[in-house]
Amino acid sequence: MGKLTGKVAIVTASSDGIGLSIAERLAEDGAKVMISSRKQQNVDKAVKTLKGRGLNVSGIVCHVAKKEHRQKMIEQTVSEFGGIDLLVSNAAVNPIFGPILNSTEDAWDKIFEVNVKATFFLIKEVVPYMEKRGGGSIVIVSSNGGYSPSELMGVYSTSKTALFGLTKALVPQLARMNIRVNCIAPGLIKTRFSEAIWKNEASDEFKKSIPLKRFGEPDECAGIVSFLLSKDASYVTGETIVVSGGTSSRL
Numbered sequence: 001m002g003k004l005t006g007k008v009a010i011v012t013a014s015s016d017g018i019g020l021s022i023a024e025r026l027a028e029d030g031a032k033v034m035i036s037s038r039k040q041q042n043v044d045k046a047v048k049t050l051k052g053r054g055l056n057v058s059g060i061v062c063h064v065a066k067k068e069h070r071q072k073m074i075e076q077t078v079s080e081f082g083g084i085d086l087l088v089s090n091a092a093v094n095p096i097f098g099p100i101l102n103s104t105e106d107a108w109d110k111i112f113e114v115n116v117k118a119t120f121f122l123i124k125e126v127v128p129y130m131e132k133r134g135g136g137s138i139v140i141v142s143s144n145g146g147y148s149p150s151e152l153m154g155v156y157s158t159s160k161t162a163l164f165g166l167t168k169a170l171v172p173q174l175a176r177m178n179i180r181v182n183c184i185a186p187g188l189i190k191t192r193f194s195e196a197i198w199k200n201e202a203s204d205e206f207k208k209s210i211p212l213k214r215f216g217e218p219d220e221c222a223g224i225v226s227f228l229l230s231k232d233a234s235y236v237t238g239e240t241i242v243v244s245g246g247t248s249s250r251l
């Protein structure tokens, strides 16, 4: 029996990268997992791959900033799997790259809408279903950039700092409902999102600055998320685990 056997999980942005790896691990650990992202073909591919490995998953399109998409995802999860116990809020965008003083109001709106506001509202919408089950557990995927802002990703980094605050802000009210909320802060993990950095020739220099001297793999985030969601972390709430090969992580 896996440590998440009998649990139902929603993982956002889970058709690729860190989210897909988390979805796979939660299902391997026994959870029934609802996979989601913006594009139907990406969702279908991820569901097919994980079902092909014998895992109990389903999928639905959900752009996290769209309220009606979030509602459909929640309804679909409850109707297929019978309830919701676990949530991983993993979706984020970074549409701009450059000095922070060049950033536009549109970019601020988009980044904060997806990375911060949608995270909060999805949690708010899922919580009543967790209450019905007598409790639950939530993990928010932030970034080590929230501690050590990247000079060329200043707005994105600021949105990730906000998620550390959101995690803490949610603790007291959720605790009264027997719901825990924790956060992870990955360093550079090899996914499509970060490929402009790790595929770049200058990446060797970057690696030298990381104590473990390498970039991370998506599955190095997945086990930690499964641990935080599970009973093994039953006395842990409001915490952020940094997954960044030893890179400095203080504000």
Ligand SMILES: NC(=O)c1ccc[n+]([C@@H]2O[C@H](COP(=O)([O-])OP(=O)(O)OC[C@H]3O[C@@H](n4cnc5c(N)ncnc54)[C@H](OP(=O)(O)O)[C@@H]3O)[C@@H](O)[C@H]2O)c1
Pocket: 012, 013, 014, 015, 016, 017, 018, 019, 036, 037, 038, 039, 040, 042, 043, 062, 063, 064, 065, 090, 091, 092, 093, 114, 141, 142, 143, 144, 145, 185, 186, 187, 188, 189, 190, 191, 192, 193, 194
């Ligand atoms: N990779 C890193 O180095 C790194 C470091 C620190 C933190 N993170 C964080 O880790 C999380 C996942 O990043 P990743 O590197 O795994 O990215 P990725 O490999 O590029 O995967 C992105 C996933 O997000 C989905 N997606 C994008 N926008 C979405 C939206 N608005 N709503 C729902 N789904 C959406 C994509 O599918 P569709 O195109 O079908 O929507 C895809 O499944 C993000 O929160 C990111 O900030 C990543």
